[in-house]
Each structure stands twice: as structure tokens, then as C-alpha cells.
Amino acid sequence: MSETEQIEELPENFKELERFVSAWSLASEQERNRKRRSSSMHEIRRFYDAMLQRMPEVSKHLNGFNLQELPQRECRLLNLAFSFMEIASAVEVYSSPDVPDAIEAERLTILTP
Amino acid sequence: MSDAFAPSAKPWQVSIEPNISSGYFEAERSRLFKHVWFQLGRVEVIPNPGDYFVRQIDVLGASVIVSRGRDGVLRAFHNICRHRGNRVVKQAAGSAKAFSCGFHGWTYNSEGALVNIPLEQEFRGCDKADLSLIPLAIEVWEGFIFVHLNIEPEESLRDYLQPVAGLLDGFPFAEMELSGWWSARLASNWKTFQDAFIEAYHVLAVHRRSIPDFRSDPIVPTAQSLGRHCKLTYYQNLHHEPKPAEAMAFELSSLAFLNAGDANELKTRRWASLNFERRDNWVFDEFVIFPNFHLFLGDGWMLCHEFWPVDVDHTDWHVKYYQQRTTSPTVRIAQEYSKVAMRDAIREDLSTIESTHAAQRSGAMPFMTLSPSLDALIIHHHGVVAEYVGARLTGIEP
Numbered sequence: 001m002s003e004t005e006q007i008e009e010l011p012e013n014f015k016e017l018e019r020f021v022s023a024w025s026l027a028s029e030q031e032r033n034r035k036r037r038s039s040s041m042h043e044i045r046r047f048y049d050a051m052l053q054r055m056p057e058v059s060k061h062l063n064g065f066n067l068q069e070l071p072q073r074e075c076r077l078l079n080l081a082f083s084f085m086e087i088a089s090a091v092e093v094y095s096s097p098d099v100p101d102a103i104e105a106e107r108l109t110i111l112t113p
Numbered sequence: 114m115s116d117a118f119a120p121s122a123k124p125w126q127v128s129i130e131p132n133i134s135s136g137y138f139e140a141e142r143s144r145l146f147k148h149v150w151f152q153l154g155r156v157e158v159i160p161n162p163g164d165y166f167v168r169q170i171d172v173l174g175a176s177v178i179v180s181r182g183r184d185g186v187l188r189a190f191h192n193i194c195r196h197r198g199n200r201v202v203k204q205a206a207g208s209a210k211a212f213s214c215g216f217h218g219w220t221y222n223s224e225g226a227l228v229n230i231p232l233e234q235e236f237r238g239c240d241k242a243d244l245s246l247i248p249l250a251i252e253v254w255e256g257f258i259f260v261h262l263n264i265e266p267e268e269s270l271r272d273y274l275q276p277v278a279g280l281l282d283g284f285p286f287a288e289m290e291l292s293g294w295w296s297a298r299l300a301s302n303w304k305t306f307q308d309a310f311i312e313a314y315h316v317l318a319v320h321r322r323s324i325p326d327f328r329s330d331p332i333v334p335t336a337q338s339l340g341r342h343c344k345l346t347y348y349q350n351l352h353h354e355p356k357p358a359e360a361m362a363f364e365l366s367s368l369a370f371l372n373a374g375d376a377n378e379l380k381t382r383r384w385a386s387l388n389f390e391r392r393d394n395w396v397f398d399e400f401v402i403f404p405n406f407h408l409f410l411g412d413g414w415m416l417c418h419e420f421w422p423v424d425v426d427h428t429d430w431h432v433k434y435y436q437q438r439t440t441s442p443t444v445r446i447a448q449e450y451s452k453v454a455m456r457d458a459i460r461e462d463l464s465t466i467e468s469t470h471a472a473q474r475s476g477a478m479p480f481m482t483l484s485p486s487l488d489a490l491i492i493h494h495h496g497v498v499a500e501y502v503g504a505r506l507t508g509i510e511p
Contacts, residue, residue: 055361062442070442078442085450088358089457093323102460111294
């Protein structure tokens, strides 16, 4: 198995989501928000559709774990779920990657640890 | 200010001058900001002996070190070396046994005492005991650290906060964990900035996309004057139709914001001090702690806004979003939904502030027309500022 494949590995039942790992499994709010704003609606929509279907199983799978002791693969899956929550409103509410009629994103500094 | 809250009151015309006048800002600086308690953060940020953080308070021209001493006691000092006044600490936060000034090496311990002067014999006759870091008054309320410029303030923090101090009893502050922290510097007067966060009237227009069906019964939140402080109690629409991700978040955790949820379940999670009208559709209480600290308390979360005046036309703003600590990944997913929804809504809120200030700055419009109910806290807040400054809230025609 090549190194890239290992980095993108998800738990057994979620193999079809692995194609999203490198782009969307991001560890910080700042990275996830930047990714959302720099993506096209087409790209966001593809990720949204794939995740929406699997979210019930994703949460069911993660439910057995402790947040502080997540194995790497589960951690990647959790960050995908966080990205889903980051982009959901782009699809469901705003029909636009970023929030329209809001202050420019660059003006708001995200200091979340 | 009780008139502002009377249902029969007529609209108020409040002068714009205090929002744009440099003279008024100077009066605020000398008569208000030097005489109030400032909230600087949570005690959890500096849990261990030697932990410290430094905060710049532009309106006072002060840099303040908040330090936990080796004895575990919290202290606040001016960040000024007693030799010739250099800043002793340059880092924003850290942990240290001692603070050593980078200019000539004068060194202070974490209790603020001067412990070393290099070439001390050249300062013969100087008593180090007289040259400790200059202290500020510091007190803690519900885990929030407050400081006062005057080491012997006119009022204790508890007295200053009355009658708010007892109204939050039972809220689980210790269970809250920082999950979002956002900041910005806007070209706006600090009062105009705050005004955008002390009324719900704007929700209908500013948040028309994000929360179009927020309209609730009663549509006007309940405003209360609490001495110099004040409070707004917000209600939500229990018939709100959640979108898919939102519905998922609510299903994963009842603590998601804004949770329409199950009204019966909500009843079991109320604090006697909050939701004083005991409504099923209560969503949060907002306390405006004079002069610049807004504390929103909801079910499983709190939001802390700080508005720091820089000059008459600029304000530094920090907001910290806290959510109930959890070990469950699925609750964290629901919380992530809430945090993103909160941040996106706040970016909508920030969109009006600079243009409002710039328009007021033009001087073309002499007064704001404020509703006695919808804008009640704005009238109250500007009124309390005016009392400190020794001005009257001018242009009023009640």
C-alpha cells in the first residue's frame, strides 16, 4: 500500500468516502472554512451529496468512541463530518460557497484553537 | 431609564453626536472607562502557578498582565518596568517563574515583586520592596476575570455587577469549553458596534437567508434594565423547519443551537435565574455587562462578546463561543453545526456596522429614531454612557 493511500484511509465501511479525504478531512475550523470558500458549488455539492447519505452511519460508527482517544481513521472520518457541517449551509441555505451579504471573510480572524 | 421600557413610550430620537465626536470619546475615556470593571477572560486560561496572559486596553493606553502566582492567587499588573517604563512582558501568554525586562534585565516574580536589579549597587538606597509591578484591582465572578484600573475601586465587583450577579446562579459555567473564537477590528464607534448585538429587530432583514423563520411569539424579546447593565430574553419559533444538516445536528444532540427541540424536554433544563418568563420557546438570555461585555447564555452554550474601543472611529472585537464539554464525537458533530451557524450569522451581523458608522459620520442625519421596545437596550446603553459622561441623552422627544 502506498503512503498516500494510508493517509487517506477511513474505517472499513466508509471506503467510498476516501476520495474526499485529502480535500475535506481538515483538522481546524480555519482550514475547513478556507476550503469551503475556495471551492466551487459543484465541488461542494458532490461532497454534500455523498456525505448526507452516509451521515447516519458515520455518527453511529463514531458513537462508540471517546473523542479524546480516537484512532487515526476515525479521526479522519470525524473531520469529514465537521467539513460536512461547515458546507451544509452553502447548499441548504445560501446556494453559494460563502455567506452572501456578510462582512468579507478575510476581515474575520478565526482564532479557534 | 425606565421610560424606555414602558409599553406606552413613544419612539426616541437619540443624537448621533456621541457616536462620532472626538470630544465625547475623550469624555468617555476619562469619566467612564477609568471607573469601570473590565472583563478580560476566563480563569481556566491560566490554571497553574506561573501562568499568565497580557491584554492591551487601548482606551486606557494600558497593557495589563494577569498572572497566577506561585501561591495560586490571581493578580493583575501594569506591564511596565519600574526602572524606566519598558514593557516587561512581550509574549501574549505563557508560563514563567519570573518576568524579566528585556531592556536592562530588571526581574519580577509572578507575584509582581521586584527580585533582581542587575548592578544593584548602582541603585544604592533604592528599596526593591517599593518597586513592585504596579497592581490593578482584580476579582473573579463565575470564572470571569475582571480588572479595575483603580487598585481601590469605588465599588467591589460584586456591587458593580448588581443586580446581575445573582441572576446566573446555577448556570454550568465550569462545564463550558471554548469551541470558537473570532475577532475583527472595524471602523466603527464602540457603541454603534454594540448596538448591532443588543436587539433582535435586525433578524428579520439581516438574517433573512440564514434564519428566515426565526419569527417567534412574542416577536419582541423581553428587555430588562438591570441598573447600569441590562438584559434581553430571546424566544424562538418552535415550528421552525430545520434543513437536513440542522435536523441531523438536533437529532445527535439536544444542545445544538438553535434547537427548536422538544418543549417538554426543555422544561427540565431550565435555570431558575434564566428564562424568567418560563416560556417553552425560550432560546437564550443576553446580559449586557456595562460597558463592553455581552454574555449570551443558552442551553449547553454561551457566547462572550468583548467590544474594545480603540478611538472614536475604531473598535476591536472578540467573540468566544463555548459549548458543553463532551467526550462524544457525535455530540461534537452537532456542536460543529451550531458553531458554524453562529459564525456565519455573526458575519451577517458585522456587515452593517461600518456602513452605519460611516453614514453617521457624514453628519447629514442628526438623530437615530429608536423604538422604545425593539431598540430598548440601545436607548438604555447610550443613556448609561451619557450618565457617566455627565451629558444628557440629547435630542429626546418622548
